[in-house]
Amino acid sequence: ELKVEQNPLFLSMQEGKNYTIYCNYSTTSDRLYWYRQDPGKSLESLFVLLSNGAVKQEGRLMASLDTKARLSTLHITAAVHDLSATYFCAVGNMDSNYQLIWGAGTKLIIKP
């Protein structure tokens, strides 16, 4: 059974600092997604990672994938208040082209 674990689940940090959110998954998968959710709003797709060593970057966010370790990281560089949100990773279920298995989410608060 595919399970997805994120850590930390809650993170409070100062503006200007760097930090990393981790996403571990338990069985082989061919795709991994990162999403962002602002309070009271819907989920927004950030990145799709498909292969070992894949790296995607947008602004201060960079996501990477290590399929051998079954680990993805979401790195935040020089955090700004606008990045405060809950971040979810989701892993594709190899038994289904449609299903994603979701992590519990990391609530990130960035203080000015």
Add this chain to the structure above:
Amino acid sequence: DVKVTQSSRYLVKRTGEKVFLECVQDMDHENMFWYRQDPGLGLRLIYFSYDVKMKEKGDIPEGYSVSREKKERFSLILESASTNQTSMYLCASSTGTPPRQYFGPGTRLTVT
């Protein structure tokens, strides 16, 4: 832009009532999903549909049913609402390879 809309942002129902949650997408996506989101549990898949009139159970289908009579519309039905169905309900649609899910704004349902 993909647009996924849900019929209500907030809903309050009484125990035992039949509840309908509607979701409409405007991008001709084949796949549609219903999730519930609870704090600390991430997103859990209730049902999904990969074509009109086709449906498959997700991880937590008990107490729910769905209907997809038209490609753009996917309905979630709570036959007899119970208090443990109080939650945020998210609808999503997807297409393409790899499939990327696009989410609606969510319906916060309270069952009293």
